[in-house]
Amino acid sequence: MPPRVRPFCLEESRLRPYVPAFDLSFCCCVRASSSKTRGNGPHGTAGPTSWGERMFSKILIANRGEIACRVIRTARRMGIRTVAVFSDADRDALHVAQADEAVHIGPPPAAQSYLLIDRIVAACKQTGAEAVHPGYGFLSERAAFPRALEAEGIVFIGPNPGAIDAMGDKIESKKFAAAAKVSTVPGNLDVIESIDEAVRISDGIGYPVMMKASAGGGGKGMRIAWNAQEVAEGFARAKSEAASSFGDDRMFIEKFIVNPRHIEIQLLGDKHGNVIYLGERECSIQRRNQKVIEEAPSPLLDEATRKAMGEQSVALAKAVGYDSAGTVEFVAGQDRSFFFLEMNTRLQVEHPVTELVTGIDLVEQMIRVAAGEKLSITQADVTLTGWAVESRVYAEDPYRNFLPSTGRLVRYVPPAEGEEDGVTVRNDTGVVEGAEISMFYDPMIAKLVTHAPTRIEAIDAQAKALDAFLIDGIQPNIPFLTALMQHPRWREGRLSTGFIAEEFPDGFTGLSPDEDTKRVLASAAIAMDLVRRERLDNLDGRLRPSSGKWRENWVVRLDREMVPVRVPEGFAAVPIEIDVAVGEGASPVTVTSDWRPGDPLWRGRIGRDEVVVQVRTATSGVLLSHAGVTLFARVMTPEIARLDALMPVKVPPDLSRFLLCPMPGLVVSIAVAEDQEVKAGEVLAVVEAMKMENVLRAERDGKVAKINAKPGDSLAVDAVILEFA
Template sequence: MFDKILIANRGEIACRVIKTARRLGIGTVAVYSDADRDALHVRMADEAVHIGPPPAAQSYIVIDRILDAIRQTGAQAVHPGYGFLSERAEFAAALDAEGVAFIGPPVGAIEAMGDKITSKKLAAEAGVSTVPGFMGLIDGPDMAVRIAGEIGYPVMIKASAGGGGKGMRIAWNEGEVREGFQSSKNEAKASFGDDRIFIEKFVTQPRHIEIQVLGDKHGNCIYLGERECSIQRRNQKVIEEAPSPFLDAATRKAMGEQAVALAQAVDYCSAGTVEFIVDGDRNFYFLEMNTRLQVEHPVTELITGIDLVEQMIRVAAGQKLALSQDDVKLDGWAIESRLYAEDPYRGFLPSIGRLTRYRPPQEAPRRVRNDTGVFEGGEISMFYDPMIAKLCTWGPDRTAALEEMRSALDAFEVEGIGHNLPFLSAVMDHPRFVSGNITTAFIAEEYPDGFAGAVLDAPALRDLARVAAGMMRTRAERDVRISGRMAHGGAPEPAEWVVMIGGERFEIPAAEALALDWVPGMRLARGLVDGREIVVKVEARTTGFRLRWRGADLDAKVYTPRQAELAVLMPEKVAADTSKLLLCPMPGLVVTIAVEEGQEVQEGQALCTVEAMKMENVLRAERRATVTRIHAAPGQSLAVDEIIMEFE
């Protein structure tokens, strides 16, 4: 076994690897860029080595810098995490030349499976069902359009060396192929240093289901069940679960056996994932094999009891797998919610800044797990992907796992940046998700106009009104004690409170105001509603409270009956008119300006492209207008809401 390993990564996955290494008694080395000097993974590791400036292309994916860190520290092995160098065959080869073990598969397997074009050819040869597509290289947009026409729309444009949704576009017509082809190449080049593109048929209404495989250097290979990864946005996974609510035992077995056959065809060892799309009739098609640990690996660990990082380390050290296929048992259900620094109220655009408050829910063995790489007071940078935590819950069945997740999300406090916690909570209560009737189009179909917060029904609003009334009573009691009026009997409590929330008015008798575990200044209010626990995020307002619960973000105004009569006479504040401005929706770098001053633009026309967190975002005209002034230029860094251009 190794004495010291280096983690060639950052963030939550580096922290995750360090935890297992520490349990095994293995020393750890972290690497960090200027932006990560005070990062959590640096604090957790036994040693840390600086490797360069913030951009990944100048630090985390520079092989020579990682090799220098290895030489400085004497690390015997390297765990690459995911992303960055994890699927770069030249990195594994460089480690081998250095006499350092790569905690991952052999170079040949990375080369064969890491390239999506080659992997599809090998999958077909191994008898694995594959999606129709063009397996050769595409040298330009004209060729891309011709191929797309031959395959038939819609098509998926993908980076050959891609992953994590980077360099990936769906095109429904010729115009989208031309635009998507160039954006995919740009993203692929920036993220992976490889701009090769291929095109395949996009299967409509698909489920994304993947099989976890695990092999050793002695010819043993097993599969550890499947993960359902269909809740995606822009091909980026958001929620995963294991097992899938859709597969039956026969399909699971067939997919698992094909995944193992493919792995054995390339002498695969270590942990890996074979991804499939599955249609409504449970026909499945090979998408790609990821020759690394997956982001969503915790849900497999929770239902199998197998530490995949530990297995990867043991395999890299030459040990045989200690279990066979018959030893793999799936126990219960696990769900993972990815916490992203993305604002769902602004089209899920990236958000950066300081975490002024970061309080994950209390972890519990197996039941609640939070894999994270940040801490309160830390900064979310624009240089890396926006995922800051993975919240996982387990239950004996799907219903129990869902309820655990709802409660955990309710108790998760994040302030200082835009984040997707409200959206995650809303999905957990969505009837279609609860039923398990999901596809990769779920978000696009259920939230076609974006996310504006969950809409609560009248009983739920009344529950929150009771919470607000209970807090107002507590606040009033405190005010009385502070003023000294308690000695004179204090001010009488109103017979009822009037609560205005969600466009509804509720009259809450004093006896129905909830008794809560809350005092003024606390950010969470806990109580029981008809025997059910409720946890609500709270911010005090002059006339009440801001309440966030189950994906809803509401202002609750709490009055005495007389105050309520007067409140309806107050005028409403009118929001500023920004309809003639294009504002930068997130901090980022201007890549292109696609229009000129004086030019007339049409609805949907591309105006500019802004890059943030390794993703290119095309900003489009909302309606027909004329560009009167352009404030930004390519290469310029913009803050959120900074003016890019004006219209008339």
């Protein structure tokens, strides 16, 4: 068995000079030969290669962001030099800084840079890169890419193009699976050209249906429709998203299984006919078909179902001569029945959870397989140890229906990585503080992964790590992720792909604080305030009631609620140690912390509990965030609290007569004209941001008085698109 994956620590590798790895148990740092011979395996599978006994000395990563940084880390450990590619928008990106070399490939839009095969090939030739890792997305599942590389004597670190043709295309993969007698979801596997045809096919299948892009992934180009009208409205949007995201607008339709679970099997194959499965991942927590939380293993499966799904996946992979890391995705019923959905012929976004429960570095295995090595792991070697949970940290505002949030990362403080007391924290990221979150690419900022002996321990570790993940400048989805970790249904493993829609039907407005959360925030607030007061008073040592400056009774305002707090004794300043009683008649508990004014995180112990609270300055107080709850906090004397309660509440202005742009984005279309009467629910405009098209609808009946934007305009958040009379 290969060594277990170490927690990836960004701080160890950031901007570090290239240092060759001389541990020959990991790799042989010998330059790969450019001469190759390929056999004629099934479906174009590569046969044995003359370069199979030599490792690459330099590889190019045809991607950006966190996955490019992820590949660089493993390549560096293997003693392989790396080449990054970048667009104008990524000139100062982290993956560019971490790579040994970097090549500029074009303007920000992916269609003019990362999706251009000739630019990637030219970058390889310019730098002498012997192989290319595609990451995921972009060119990773386009068979033309490995064929173009092969024509230039460059190795593709991924499956052979024949396997990509057979399984990478979602329509063709379903046909192939059906012919191989693999259970598939009922649907129409032919490309659908028009809205009328889509409606007719959907009527025949029966609602609900799923419209999907043939070349899709990541939730792009997908829509669920519950009736013919939703098919008519959603088909064009999905088709347009597919064209802009993948350069391929082919669509197909299949039956949508109600209350399903999304489970996928990780595969690993080599060029010698060996294929194994590395257990499963459950990815049922999704929003708009985009995965939000993943875990391994699945709380649904038993060993018999896991084995059946794994063996079926291996059989399918062997039928197409699959020879790299890949994933077979299934829709599963609550009764553990399962149906083949598709095969992703690439590394998955959620691969870290598999790495942490198996101890196998998938990127390393992909590189070794591409170099012609046989798998050193057999199926009997694969064991699943503990539980791993991954949260996708997106630049999306959960309080505004998850609309994209772009801009500069004014503050970016991820939780510390490493292993302690059997719990591992890993953060795969592609940004640093000061980086710009662009509207041109996927909104993912990082993937936060925790591993622990049990599922609940992994979830609790994830919640604590999310509390310590501080991002300012843009609005991330961290409050929502933290709230999910507290959700009873999630913690019990009662999942489905409809989980978010069912549990948050009106969107996310934040959690209402329970008594325990209020106790935590009030305790942290009084502890911080006393440290500030001690600094302002310029006192040393221990404050005592007899000094005349000590006060036992306080009030902590949490938003509009006044919480009485009693501090019966004095305190030691920094680190602070204080007894605090929150609420009328409550018994005091000991609060300790080494927090100092200006620290963005308050870390401490309240009673027996270790607590992390995010701290942001606000007028006359602070904003405190913990366990998915953010509240304004102000510490006052009881006398001031009585006066504060009399202050009027500021009412926000009425902006209902304006259609405001909900996120920074590009205006795709304006669907109305000036002086036009509109009805509630009618489409007003479409705005694209981060490869997703967002339809803006009228909230009430009205008349359009003025239009302030036109297709092609780039708008800031809250820019006025149109005005109503």
